[in-house]
Amino acid sequence: MTSVDAGVSVLRQEWLPAGYRCRSATTADAAALHHLVAAYERALHGRPLTGAGQLAAELPGPGPRPEADALLVHDGTGGPVGYCWVKGRRAGVVVHPGHQGRGLGGGLLDWAEARARQAGSDRLALTVSDADRAAIALLRAGGYSRLVTEWLLEIALPHEPDVPEPPAGITVRPFRPGDEQAVYRLTEDAFAEWQPRRKTYAEWARHNVERPTFLPAASPVAFAGDQMVGAVLSLDGPGDGEGDDGGRAEGYVERVAVRRDHRGRGIARTLLHEAFLAFHRRGRPACTLWTHSGTGALALYERIGMTVRHSSTVHCKALVTG
Template identity: 60%
Template sequence: MPEPTPALPAGYQGRPATADDVPTIHRLVAECERALHGQAQTDPGGIAADFNRPGLVPESDTLLVHDGVGRLAARAWVNRRSEVDVHPVHRGRGLGAALLDWAEARARRAGSEGIVQTVPDDDTHAVALLRSRGYAPLVTAWLLEFTMPDEPAAPELPEPPPGVTIRSFRAGDEHAAHRLVEDAFAAWQPRRMPYEEWARHTVDRPTFAPAMSPLAFADGQLVGAVMSLDLNDTGEGHLEQLAVRSDHRNRGVARLLLRHAFRAFHRQGRRTCTLWTHSDTGALTLYLRVGMTVRRSSTVFRKGLTAGA
């Protein structure tokens, strides 16, 4: 059954989201990003992938808030983690606090031991709200960028490791890439994504860019991969995932994949590539060494919901 709608400020109404709301939700999130960072990075495919998370029940796990004339003012969802977004013109009216209350109530009702939210560090009001509610920092995430103003200026690298070849992603590589990524991320990501969920975030996403997604092979086996998105609205390339098989790490495979992805995007007219990483991966040093710089950072906050947390 739907989670009871929280008490909202006068003039606002709440209801669960449906798949038809994805474009409107995307516009809301993009407006929030532009107000905070001057640029939107979220694409509709990312919103749709979150909406279709395994286990998420839209009727009980999502909430949209509209103003008196029917415009979307805020949204929230909760399913193992949570997101809350309030349109810039509707901030300061208590919507963020109301949606935070709703998300925590829903998480408790679902039996969750804790709730997690990621907030940009420069969104000082959101950070202060979470801290005031007992959320504590868990992980730091960084959005990195690599700029290519004139030519496909890529990091100076040695020749490919012996026996390693690189080619672009092709149809039929999907399941091997999924296994590689999930195996590589297992050290810091406790829950493995099933193929269908992973695909919605990568190869089935409308912005997936196979020609800019290099794969590394050794002895016919996939040992490294970059899954890239071509974010047309930003004019940038985005490396959604980078993974190298454990027995081929520290051999230059990751740097080689980065070089190929950068150059492929440059040939398509992109002059900037971005990539998210976080403190649990231990990969920040690698990206800084190849010439990437930190554009901005976010913090993953967690709050325990069980007695005594």
Template identity: 60%
Template sequence: MSELLPPLPAGYRARPTTADDVAAVHRLVATCERALHGRAETDAGGISADLRRPGLDPARDTLLVHDRAGRLAARAWVDRRSEVNVHPAHRGRGLGAALLDWAEVRARRAGSAGIVQSVPDEDTAAVALLRSRGYQPLVRSWQLAYAMPEEPVVPAPPAGLTVRPFRPGDERAAHGLVEDAFAAWQPRRRSYAEWARHTVERPAFAPARSALAFTDGQLVGAVLSLDLPETGEGYVEQVAVRADHHNRGVARLLLRHAFRAFHRHGRRRCTLWTHSDTGALELYLRIGMTVARSSTVFRKGLADDGHDTVPPT
């Protein structure tokens, strides 16, 4: 690992991430989010799931950077995608650039043709850094918000469709439905284990606020929700509808069920993310959601950029 690490600013040292570091990484990411958005939106379960991505080797594909006092100043991981977070108190010292260099070298040596990173559009310093390094916009994402001062009205389902909350035993059917629905734009099909770590096995998963739709006993739609404590809001992690039930109002109906369940749980706002590849933005706008903020996925090709031509390991 050390031979891949670019020089760090004086006073900093780096090491790989371990499973014992999840809580510390969560605190770092939450601090970065509070500085940018005024609140934390990441949960420790999401951090843990990212560190267990298939193909990611924490000993080689992750870094934690500490200052002289042993405080966590920055972190990065890379596995086709990359994430870099620098504590607000340590910005402007070159840590972000050093970790970007490391991530690109590691991705290249792993045989990746490119590397991508998602950055909030309001983080203008991070956007400028990526653009200065040759990253180009790939996909636009939007956070949609739904305000609920009053309990949302839920219409009756169409004939032949039944709706109920998520129950134990629904996991495998939900995984198959989601992966089929996402196949048109998702680069690879996720295994059940990987998917579950990000959804139904996550501590923040909210089954009572997740809604499923069935026809003749077959699952045809799902809205899977998380309850993220610091936000004070409901959060929809995934929305999926079987292809033969598109344009029948299933997604709108399930979202209304989830919104109502969150309202009854004391939440007065719900959010979700979508991106330009899904084509779902108009659906969310039509049901009364509004764009709260946006982010961009940037990509940099690595095959022929003239840097570090060491063959893949």
């Protein structure tokens, strides 16, 4: 039995209501899961927020991946109606709005906790939209507490934005092939202050520069001499093209990072405006990005004209072993 099979059998499917089955999910399920997640997000927010490329990057490939397991619940037609993934101390649970209230969310949450324990994690965190009151109630009943708040920010781009001059001694240019390792080190160093572990280069690349929607033209990098000190990594819209709701795709900033000893100089502001300009020239009506309360960056984004579209909260629970 593989580790993934062992993870699926933790609950032996006995928790599932009649007519439902579950199995491991892999990258082959990305398109079907994208429709599931889009339906969930459309019910909450009126539009999908998560692109197919992002889902594919989160899913494990074929074969055992105990550190990145995913479970799919399907109904009698074979279509996915529930989805759960676990990576170390993080997890996510989604249930189709037409199948909520049947115990699927609670069962998937129990499975996520069991998989996290199997992987040796001592706690588990899930990010849930503040609009999903049922999920919040489920987490509170399960012993989860609020950890940090996350915000999806947006800026409309009806006109070509002005780009401020870089600070003295700083040069800015678009991302080029060969920048990958330097940007990897810079962004992982910056995010080490908030993320629980440092990603390997392969994992980082799969979530950033190797995604089909990665847009070098909207991913400026900053240098002090020959030293990279800042970077913005952008994707051509979380909808991976035309939006699922029929709207035009938006620009999306995946990462903003400035080396600690160069912060407070306006480098991030210049890089973000360069990205906004690139998206405007591609005909994108707006640009979005996520940030959370642990970074302290909300005020920066609001100063450059971004506003909050949606908010989510990270809920965390200590896992009891044995």
